[in-house]
Amino acid sequence: MPEPYPLSDEVKADILRKLVLFWDGQWFLKTVDEFGLEAAIRLNARVRASFGRIEMRTLLRALGKRRADDLADAIRLIATYGEVLMGGVFRADFQTTSPTQAEARIYRCAAYEGAKMARLERVDQACVACETLWDAWFQVLLPDTPLTVRYPMRQGKGDPHCHFVIALPSESV
Numbered sequence: 001m002p003e004p005y006p007l008s009d010e011v012k013a014d015i016l017r018k019l020v021l022f023w024d025g026q027w028f029l030k031t032v033d034e035f036g037l038e039a040a041i042r043l044n045a046r047v048r049a050s051f052g053r054i055e056m057r058t059l060l061r062a063l064g065k066r067r068a069d070d071l072a073d074a075i076r077l078i079a080t081y082g083e084v085l086m087g088g089v090f091r092a093d094f095q096t097t098s099p100t101q102a103e104a105r106i107y108r109c110a111a112y113e114g115a116k117m118a119r120l121e122r123v124d125q126a127c128v129a130c131e132t133l134w135d136a137w138f139q140v141l142l143p144d145t146p147l148t149v150r151y152p153m154r155q156g157k158g159d160p161h162c163h164f165v166i167a168l169p170s171e172s173v
Helices: 009-035 037-063 071-089 110-118 125-141
Strands: 091-098 101-108 148-153 162-167
Touching (some): 009 071, 009 110, 037 071, 037 125, 071 091, 071 101, 071 125, 110 125
Antiparallel strands (some): 148 162
């Protein structure tokens, strides 16, 4: 067997990150071809939420945790996941503004960028999936903890960046 070409761990991670995004994009485009855009958007949201739960369970296992300690830890876990999946391409700001509220601002969304490149009649399909994704992540990270996620700004809806507000009821602290 020939000796493989040497690649640094950084290059390997970069290749895997790109391939995951390309796979996802191709899956979506082929689903559009087969079932139409609206059905593909609905199916993509279901798949993305399901995979989101897998992502957080996998991350928790890798860290030896059963769940997030609190909202601040959940936000830290999501930020960690963003760095693992996207590396330096991911541009976001995560803040825990109080024990019961956190905010995320996403300045570069690979799914939205991919949607624009696909030149479909809608570019908000990433937003539709994102609206179910955050709930799915928190179901795993903070199980049995009621919270709300609001989306006052989304790039796919014409805003300059995405802005999410995550809130726990005050009495849950």
